[in-house]
Amino acid sequence: MSSSHLVPADDEVADFSSSPLLAKYPRHNMQEGAVIKVGVLGATGTVGQRFITLLVDHPWFVLHALGASPRSAGKPYASAVNWKQANRLPPAARDMLVNECKPEFFADCAVIFSGLDADVAGEIEAAFRAADLAVFSNAKNYRRDPLVPLIVPYVNPSHLAIVPHQQSAHAPPLKKGFIVTNANCSTTGCVIPLAALEKAFGPLESLLVTTMQAISGAGYPGVPSLDIMDNIVPFISGEEEKMEWETLKILGGVVKNDEGAPTFDMHARSPLRVSASCNRVPVIDGHTACVSVRFARRPPPSPQQVREALIAFTCDAQTLGCPSAPLHVISVHEEPDRPQPRLDRYYQDGAGVAVGRVRQCQVLDIKFVVLANNVSIGAATSSIINAELAVLKGVVPS
Numbered sequence: 237m238s239s240s241h242l243v244p245a246d247d248e249v250a251d252f253s254s255s256p257l258l259a260k261y262p263r264h265n266m267q268e269g270a271v272i273k274v275g276v277l278g279a280t281g282t283v284g285q286r287f288i289t290l291l292v293d294h295p296w297f298v299l300h301a302l303g304a305s306p307r308s309a310g311k312p313y314a315s316a317v318n319w320k321q322a323n324r325l326p327p328a329a330r331d332m333l334v335n336e337c338k339p340e341f342f343a344d345c346a347v348i349f350s351g352l353d354a355d356v357a358g359e360i361e362a363a364f365r366a367a368d369l370a371v372f373s374n375a376k377n378y379r380r381d382p383l384v385p386l387i388v389p390y391v392n393p394s395h396l397a398i399v400p401h402q403q404s405a406h407a408p409p410l411k412k413g414f415i416v417t418n419a420n421c422s423t424t425g426c427v428i429p430l431a432a433l434e435k436a437f438g439p440l441e442s443l444l445v446t447t448m449q450a451i452s453g454a455g456y457p458g459v460p461s462l463d464i465m466d467n468i469v470p471f472i473s474g475e476e477e478k479m480e481w482e483t484l485k486i487l488g489g490v491v492k493n494d495e496g497a498p499t500f501d502m503h504a505r506s507p508l509r510v511s512a513s514c515n516r517v518p519v520i521d522g523h524t525a526c527v528s529v530r531f532a533r534r535p536p537p538s539p540q541q542v543r544e545a546l547i548a549f550t551c552d553a554q555t556l557g558c559p560s561a562p563l564h565v566i567s568v569h570e571e572p573d574r575p576q577p578r579l580d581r582y583y584q585d586g587a588g589v590a591v592g593r594v595r596q597c598q599v600l601d602i603k604f605v606v607l608a609n610n611v612s613i614g615a616a617t618s619s620i621i622n623a624e625l626a627v628l629k630g631v632v633p634s
């Protein structure tokens with residue numbers, strides 16, 4: 237694989253201004269008062285409900301169509317959904333009719349958000365893409381596709397540059413349709429501080445991560461109460477493999493392969509070894525992870541330098557003006573007993589992550605704890621900011 241970067245990794249460049257694909261991605265200015273119609277697939281699920289909550293007040297996106305299983309189709313949203321959010325079911329969504337997840341019901345939508353069960357997401361999302369619709373998915377099905385960007389919005393929005401290649405490789409070629417995925421919820425929480433560290437101190441060499449994941453990560457009704465009350469389950473099927481693989485795709489760059497086609501370099505510029513251990517704990521929302529890292533650079537940064545880099549971290553989503561981007565991405569706690577799910581999972585309305593206990597690691601270099609809201613930045617919020625970035629970069633026409 238050639239090392240010439242088609243699109244530099246995000247630690248090297250803040251936006252698309254140096255991309256040879258700039259002509260395909262003109263800097264987009266939203267017209268005052270313009271609205272973009274959006275649809276939500278899996279609208280009745282745990283992630284779907286968070287989408288509804290976030291989209292009813294969105295300044296650009298307007299809820300236009302909802303989809304769920306044939307069990308829910310044909311019902312008003314209020315009858316189909318088992319609403320489990322602390323806020324009331326928004327009046328704007330109550331009477332919307334739930335459709336089957338078929339592209340013809342969503343033809344007017346410029347953006348499709350998917351909170352579909354992974355058992356059905358593969359086929360449905362492919363059908364929506366084939367109907368020339370732009371799909372932003374939470375499901376795992378296409379994350380490993382070599383032409384599908386796997387985007388954590390504060391980390392690697394430059395990977396959107398692969399979308400035109402996904403469109404031209406499709407049979408028949410697409411004008412507007414594509415799939416962009418966001419990451420596994422535990423991976424998302426971890427890569428945000430890791431990206432901040434790579435931006436400040438250069439590549440990481442090794443990563444050990446142990447998670448304590450909330451029950452809501454398994455959807456509703458999820459893990460049986462008799463399994464999780466008074467207990468810890470030290471296994472989440474497929475989760476460790478996802479964390480170990482997705483971290484490399486997200487923190488890596490996009491390069492040209494020997495045939496000149498764009499491809500993800502999986503952090504090959506500087507190999508990164510990742511070992512993940514994932515546990516389910518009796519917490520409702522908020523995934524916590526204990527992270528230890530070794531830097532390639534010697535000597536490594538001190539804990540104080542790490543704290544300062546995490547606090548100083550800013551990203552494209554903020555500078556370009558994504559309406560759902562948080563004011564601060566990473567909150568760094570000095571208290572010895574933070575972050576905690578109950579206290580910190582709504583930092584920046586769930587769009588930020590909370591880090592604490594930054595200290596020396598006697599085996600690697602630095603260790604810390606990170607907490608991310610699995611349903612917000614781990615799922616719906618990431619998709620929405622990814623779509624905002626795609627609009628601002630002209631990947632989604634409006």
Ligand SMILES: NC(=O)C1=CN([C@@H]2O[C@H](COP(=O)(O)OP(=O)(O)OC[C@H]3O[C@@H](n4cnc5c(N)ncnc54)[C@H](OP(=O)(O)O)[C@@H]3O)[C@@H](O)[C@H]2O)C=CC1
Nearest residue numbers: 278280281282283304305308351353354374375453455456
């Ligand atoms: N929960 C979390 O923290 C995270 C979840 N994810 C991923 O997001 C996706 C959604 O997760 P979550 O909200 O937890 O799951 P839920 O089980 O809570 O919701 C699943 C949704 O899929 C719909 N659905 C099920 N079967 C079909 C079908 N045959 N056709 C159409 N729609 C169908 C359901 O509709 P109905 O109500 O009608 O059955 C429901 O709206 C999954 O892929 C998950 O892996 C990703 C990151 C975090």
Ligand SMILES: N[C@@H](CC(=O)OP(=O)(O)O)C(=O)O
Nearest residue numbers: 374375376420421449453454
């Ligand atoms: N597996 C995660 C949630 C999830 O759905 O992940 P993914 O989108 O990678 O399948 C959890 O249980 O907490």
